[in-house]
Amino acid sequence: MIDWPEDLIKQVTRKNIILFVGAGASMGCKNSSGESPLSWDNLLIELSTEFCKTTEAKQEFESIIEHKDYLLAAEYLRYIASDTGNINHYNDKIDTLCNGPSNDPFRPSELHYNLIDLEPSVIVTTNFDSILEEATAGGWASVQFYDAHIDNSIRQGRNVLLKIHGTAKHAGKIVFTQSEYTSLRNEGSLALEVLQSLLLTKMALFVGYSFNDPDLKLILESLFGVTGRGPGHVLVMDGDIPHFRRRLFTEIYGLTVKSFPKGKYDSLLESIVELRGALASTTTGS
Incomplete structure (x- = not known):
């Protein structure tokens, strides 16, 4: 089980988190044929x-x-x-x-539903799939990194699912290649500015990322990279990493790094259920 920081638990109970979801979160999803998304x-x-x-x-x-x-x-x-x-x-x-095939798409897993139950006002995903859209069942407005109304949607208090790298259903507009990542800083400049503003007042929880994940490196370089700040956000890694690398994440990006055994997403699910329990107990007591 992951030993969650008390600060994160507190912000979850206050419904003051932004959730970042990476490719690892989709690995447990399946369709009726038992197939799963690829790494x-x-x-x-x-x-x-x-x-x-x-x-x-x-x-x-x-x-x-x-x-x-x-x-x-x-x-x-x-x-x-x-x-x-x-x-x-x-x-x-x-x-x-x-x-997945159009007649047999991949379906959300328990991990998706439990992450949504943390009730983040903003969910950011670097994934191309539409699994989160199905899991949220329309409760979060899905917007793309190039949409012009992102700031207005958040300003009006809507729950937002931000596809920061686009969606595979419109694969001609995804961020997948070297040049497309470079163009994100221009086409997605509003989305990145909105996220930077939100991260000054909300706590971020990153789930579904591994150390060698290019999505993670690029999103951190776009949004963080301010030295001298203490750890204010939490990154959950798939597989352990050496202590000195953890320290770099803290010193460069201001992240507290937690991990679970490589590929053991059942362990991650248990920890998310425990974290969700903090929110449930607060709701019950209010």
């Missing part, structure tokens, strides 16, 4: 089998993926798809791999 690297490998048809293309992709340069690998795959006139097929393939 970052497996998603790229699956796409490569579809678009890297020549020996040269296969070797180039394998060289990139061997160095775990996932953003460059995605860039290369998009280049190949575009160069061969298959960009629409590329977009459709991403949608299917992230959400």
Whole structure:
């Protein structure tokens, strides 16, 4: 079980948290066929089998993926798809791999429902899938990083689900490749400014991320990176990391790092249920 900081428990009971949800949170989701969403690297490998048809293309992709340069690998795959006139097929393939077949999509897991039960006013996800939209059942207005009304939605007190990297159903507008991450700072500038403002007054809880997750690194560099601050937000990691790396997260990003055994999402679920219990007890007592 995760030993939650008292500050986080207090902010959960005050309904004063922002929830960040990463790809790991979708790993326990399944469809009726028992299939689950793919991890970052497996998603790229699956796409490569579809678009890297020549020996040269296969070797180039394998060289990139061997160095775990996932953003460059995605860039290369998009280049190949575009160069061969298959960009629409590329977009459709991403949608299917992230959400499952249209007639048998991936469904939310218990982890999703328990995270939502923490009642964050803003949920931010770097995931392309539509699993959170289904889990929230319309209780959170889904907006994209490029939408012009993000600030107004939050100002009016609406619960917001921010797709900070877009959605696979509109794969032509997702943030997946090296160049797309760069363009996020322009196209998503309003979304990033709104989040930076919210993080000054609310506590963030990051769930579903691993140490090597490119989504995590890029979102932290976009929103944090102010040295000299004490840990004000909580990052839950999939798998343990050395103490010196934890200290870097604290010193560079102001994050308290907690972890659970690698791939043991049942353990994470138990800890989220315990955290939700703090909110439930407060509601019952009021």
